[in-house]
Amino acid sequence: MFLNTDEVPATETYKNERIQNPAEAEIVRQTVEALCECGVPESNLGVITVYRSQLKLLQQNLRQRKGLEILTADRFQGRDKNCIIISLVRANNKGNVGDLLRDWRRLNVTFTRAKSKLIIIGSRKTLEAAEALNEFLKLIDSKGWIYNLPESCIRQYEFPMPLPTPQKTASTKKHKVSQGQEAPGSPTPKRSQEGRQVLSAKALSNRPLLSEVLQEFKPSGR
16 A cells, blocks of 8 residues: 655655655554554564664654564565555655665565555655656556545544653652552553553544555454
8 A cells, every 4th residue: 555645745854964754754653553553563563764864753753662663674674574664755846766766676675575564655746756666656556555645644643642751860769660550650551451442443433544554454353
């Protein structure tokens, strides 16, 4: 499945002359959270990007998902996961995809890491400028596997960013917390199973995109 971000918009930005795409990183985060909330183990998921600056942004956004692998395309070579989510990053008005996304061998490695579900996120208008990617987009379009994300997609889903981990201080170090108890003043109580189910149902309500993404990962017998 290709999630087209042209209407979002999700434009690439530069930080210290390095390319990243914050809006695309947020779409990746919400997709991962939706899958995890509906019962997909983190170990079954993998996130790939070809840009190191985007990699750092994704790692920051998904830092609470300790079992999730977030790697560059090169480091994912020889590995696979049930579901792979790919952030292609490039989105501009010039059709500039850069050298990394013109390397079909690297892209082939990236696109073949998924055992069951492949989710690619990117700007169709930008990526069509690369001949190899243009042919790939035509193929998946002919299969009906392109979904044009609406402009409001980032605001439609309610998956809050995790609160920062509290810093240890001299006073907090004195408290001993037994297994299964929360530390005093803990800002993030554990979500009950019932709460997880309510959130999952809410996330899927009138959400054709999430329904499509999750169709192959619904736990049986729940």
